[in-house]
Amino acid sequence: MRKTDDIQDGVSRRNFLSTTVAVGAGLLVAEAVSLDAQAAMPNTESEIAGLPRVKQKMVAPPFLPKHDQVAKGGPKVVEVRFVIEEKLMAVDDEGAEIWAFTFNGSVPGPMIVVHENDYIELTLVNPETNALEHNIDFHASTGALGGGGLTHVAPGEECVLRFKATKAGVFVYHCAPEGAMIPYHVVHGMNGAIMVLPRDGLKDKGGMGLKYDHAYYIGEQDYYLAKDADGEYIKYEFAGEDFEDSLETMKTLLPSHVVFNGAVGALTGDNALKASVGETVLIIHSQANRDTRPHLIGGHGDIVWQTGSFADEPQTNLETWFIAGGAAGAALYTFKQPGIYAYVNHNLIEAILLGAAAHFKIAGKWNDDLMKQVKAPTPIK
Ligand SMILES: [Cu+2]
Numbered sequence: 001m002r003k004t005d006d007i008q009d010g011v012s013r014r015n016f017l018s019t020t021v022a023v024g025a026g027l028l029v030a031e032a033v034s035l036d037a038q039a040a041m042p043n044t045e046s047e048i049a050g051l052p053r054v055k056q057k058m059v060a061p062p063f064l065p066k067h068d069q070v071a072k073g074g075p076k077v078v079e080v081r082f083v084i085e086e087k088l089m090a091v092d093d094e095g096a097e098i099w100a101f102t103f104n105g106s107v108p109g110p111m112i113v114v115h116e117n118d119y120i121e122l123t124l125v126n127p128e129t130n131a132l133e134h135n136i137d138f139h140a141s142t143g144a145l146g147g148g149g150l151t152h153v154a155p156g157e158e159c160v161l162r163f164k165a166t167k168a169g170v171f172v173y174h175c176a177p178e179g180a181m182i183p184y185h186v187v188h189g190m191n192g193a194i195m196v197l198p199r200d201g202l203k204d205k206g207g208m209g210l211k212y213d214h215a216y217y218i219g220e221q222d223y224y225l226a227k228d229a230d231g232e233y234i235k236y237e238f239a240g241e242d243f244e245d246s247l248e249t250m251k252t253l254l255p256s257h258v259v260f261n262g263a264v265g266a267l268t269g270d271n272a273l274k275a276s277v278g279e280t281v282l283i284i285h286s287q288a289n290r291d292t293r294p295h296l297i298g299g300h301g302d303i304v305w306q307t308g309s310f311a312d313e314p315q316t317n318l319e320t321w322f323i324a325g326g327a328a329g330a331a332l333y334t335f336k337q338p339g340i341y342a343y344v345n346h347n348l349i350e351a352i353l354l355g356a357a358a359h360f361k362i363a364g365k366w367n368d369d370l371m372k373q374v375k376a377p378t379p380i381k
Helices: 002-023 027-040 045-049 144-150 181-186 243-251 348-353
Strands: 053-055 077-090 097-103 112-115 119-126 157-164 169-174 191-197 214-223 257-260 273-276 280-287 294-296 301-305 315-318 327-334 339-345 357-363
Touching: 077 112, 144 157, 169 280, 181 243, 191 214, 191 280, 214 273, 280 294, 294 327, 339 348
Parallel strands: 053 077, 077 119, 112 191, 214 280, 273 357
Antiparallel strands: 077 097, 119 157, 169 191, 169 327, 214 257, 280 327, 294 339, 301 315, 301 327, 339 357
């Protein structure tokens, strides 16, 4: 295995050299090509072994791990540890619950943050207390079903996957064991996102650097909970017991709940996302299974990477944006007015009746120029 890798490394290095010579009509052209090509050029195992290693401390969404917006130094190997937890979770405050499948105990799983050309080295642990086999497919990675083919872990097993973050952007990851288990696990919460920042940070469409004061991760989740003959949500005793019922409700394509961060109200009231007037917030929104259309009521998407790609020009000044099922997107907004903002999936049936709503609570001074209640409601004269 190692030997083949070495041979492949040698071949691609030779191809790279001959390409550079052929293109190198001028020194500048050759340099530009070689810089780009260097990023794409495979590193040998010994080169990767020589890179600095950092452990990323995972935190539960909506928060992100501590990170630099602009990378310090060259590529690193970022060690990440996910422990799979099958757990009973409340979905709303009316008794709906689910035996969720989670990475590190939360729906969505924790966000990973790295920079382009860093390596992610994930240890995936499936404790023997779990009932089912799991794995992980990273949309940010290349090859082997996004790593899904190399990470099947039965209860009592663990594995380590390393991949290079070659594309800058925000991307979904999710469990994808096999067949019907794939959507079953995804709609039981087993998904999350990774943010791969450009090494020199985010940029606007003119190439100017962008910074954020806060970043929040919102993972939208569709659930398909089954009801009994009396119309009550069925309770189950253990993880996986709902499989047959779930497949039937899933096939209707009609979710019982569409929520942010695992449950109705997970990001409202006391759990509102906080910032102040004048601060810029990066909102990362993922949906592993279903299209969605985020909208900040009373605000805008100043700069929006709808497709999630930071390598492509962002869009600007959007009222509502679109995130395709199986993708993540990011939006930057500088708050200009204090108060409570609802951030919703602007299919308002899904937002209000099914749960896809969050709150931003913004501190600061009201600006009468932007908005003023000239006359409060009174009876019509
Ligand atoms: Cu799974």
